[in-house]
Amino acid sequence: MSGMLPAPQGRLPEYGWRSHGPGFLGIGIAVGLFVFGVVRLDLAPARFLSGLARLGDIMALMMPPSPETWSRFLVYLDALGQTLAIAVLGTTTAAVLALPLGFLAAHNIIANNAVHFLSRRLLDTVRSVDTLIWALIWINVVGLGPFAGALAIASADLCALAKLFSEAIETADRRPVEGVLASGGSRAASVRFGIVPQILPVFVSQVLYYIESNTRSATIIGIVGAGGIGLHLSEMIRVLEWQQASFIILMVLAAVAMIDAISRRVRRAMMSGR
Amino acid sequence: MTAGTARANHTIAVLPDMQLAPLFAAYRAAAAARRFRLLTGAVIAAAVLALSFVGAEVEPRTFWAKIGNAGDYFFRLAHLDTGAPVWTDPAEWFWGLKRWTRLLGETLLIAYVGTAVGVLGAFAACFVASERLVGNRWGRAAARRVLEVCRTVPDLVFALIFVVAFGLGPLPGVMALAIHTAGALGKLFAEIVDNIDMKPVEGVAAAGGSWFARVRFGVVPQVLASFASYSLLRFEINVRGASVLGFVGAGGIGEELIIAIRRFYYADVSAILLLIVFCVMLIDMGSAQLRHSLARLEGAR
Helix, strand or coil, X not given: CCCCCCCCCCCCCCCCHHHHHHHHHHHHHHHHHHHHHHHHCCCCHHHHHHHHHHHHHHHHHHCCCCCCCHHHHHHHHHHHHHHHHHHHHHHHHHHHHHHHHHHHHCCCCCCCHHHHHXXXXXXXHHHCCCHHHHXXXXXXXXXXXXXXXXXXXXXXXXXXXXXXXXXHHHCCCCHHHHHHHHCCCCHHXXXXXXXXXXXXXXXXXXXXXXXXXXXXXXXXXXXXXXXXXXXXXXXXXHCCCHHHHHHHHHHHHHHHHHHHHHHHHHHHHHHHHC | CCHHHHHHHCCCCCCCHHHHHHXXXXXXXXXXXXXXXXXXXXXXXXXXXXXXXHHCCCCHHHHHHHHHHHHHHHHHHCECCCCCEHHHCHHHHCCCHHHHHHHHHHHHHHHHHHHXXXXXXXXXXXXXXXXXXXXXXXXXXXXXXXXXXXXXXXHHHHHHHHHHHHCCCHHHHHHHHHHHHHHHHHHHHHXXXXXXXXXXXXXXXHCCCCHHHXXXXXXXXXXXXXXXXXXXXXXXXXXXHHHHHHHHCCCCCHHHHHHHHHCCCHHHHHHHHHHHHHHHHHHHHHHHHHHHHHHHHHHHC
């Protein structure tokens, strides 16, 4: 061909084992692990397909979502309120307890390496226990009911929030603290007027965000008997009352959307109010 | 007002009282408004809290009566049936180690396969949900709604329903994690795709590339690293989630744990919990390492 482009000068970038080897190796390991998992967990296609067919039937039975009677609807509404109460109370308790813990784990407040290391490890350890496990433990301690649920959410989020707060404290600007100290303030005053105003917005917005996400967690802790709407949901699924189950799921979705909207507005108000 | 004395001693310019007065008034009004806003916020927050105290049936008196139980409970967690502290006889404490390790491995595999399927789903969905690549507004809105439902409904609720449809075992657990993961990651992925640089995509289009080629050579190289690191983060979350899937019969170590807790096998509870915590921390550390090396790779390019 006469209109051909001139041959490229110099070396072309290598497209071979050296440049793409690690990538191929990673993909190979990932795919191998996936296949191993499918075989080991016995995820048979036949079972999957027959299950899908049954799932289709269930979806059809869920339509239309309905609470059947008004009195059931009121019961669900009450349980939903309880769920929200659990989320709010659990998160607030966690936040109030997490604040001093956060200061303890922050490097610029307690400049002791041992305390810092131990508190961080402890926070990490407790953080890896799921809310639902906490719920089961608290049920054994305080009995069935929403109180156990609130305690479960508080203990599960205490450490996550403490870690967030300690990071916020560590990244806080030093200059206000130095200013307070330079004008003769005590160390306590430097924390109160130098650090607290900086982390308060972080504190409130994180608490709001956790209330949102805990509304979701609070719906499932009822499954093990720790109060709220989850109890009704798992009951309706167990007795195969699909219309009521789907109605409860819709109620949860509506509640989460509502909390979402409220917390977004509060956060925006806080940002503009400052 | 010390305006006069200040002027006498120094050469600082101070406004006369007549001009200062409105400024002070404005300042006081602003401070009062701020205080009022703060007070309203505090009152609303207190009201919500009081309401939730009633809603969650918290009674301070029973709380103090029961809080002693907590200490008692945690004390028993640390003791064997014989009454000896657990650490004096590790062999007796971890008597079921072999079985528990196998179940823990199953939990990890459920988390891994569930995450992998979910990531593939999210990958497919994000291109539909992103406004950069698909012009069809209705398809986009539909994809976003579906993703929203998938991530708002907790994975355990999906597991409850799937256990009825697919029967007991790991299959419903994997499906539940996959759907929840697809919902959560689909949204994040779509946001990443919305923020890409369009020039490479236009370049491929100008060279005559198909839609597929534009995605493959224009989009994927830009987003792959962030997709991978979000997927790893999700895997960490799913390991925690998979540890409780067994509570509803969807496989893994959860079933063993709920039986131990319900039947008050205290030493077993603490042994299994320790194993889970150890495993989760190990996974978190490995995944953090991988994410950091991914970030380094990205930085080197």
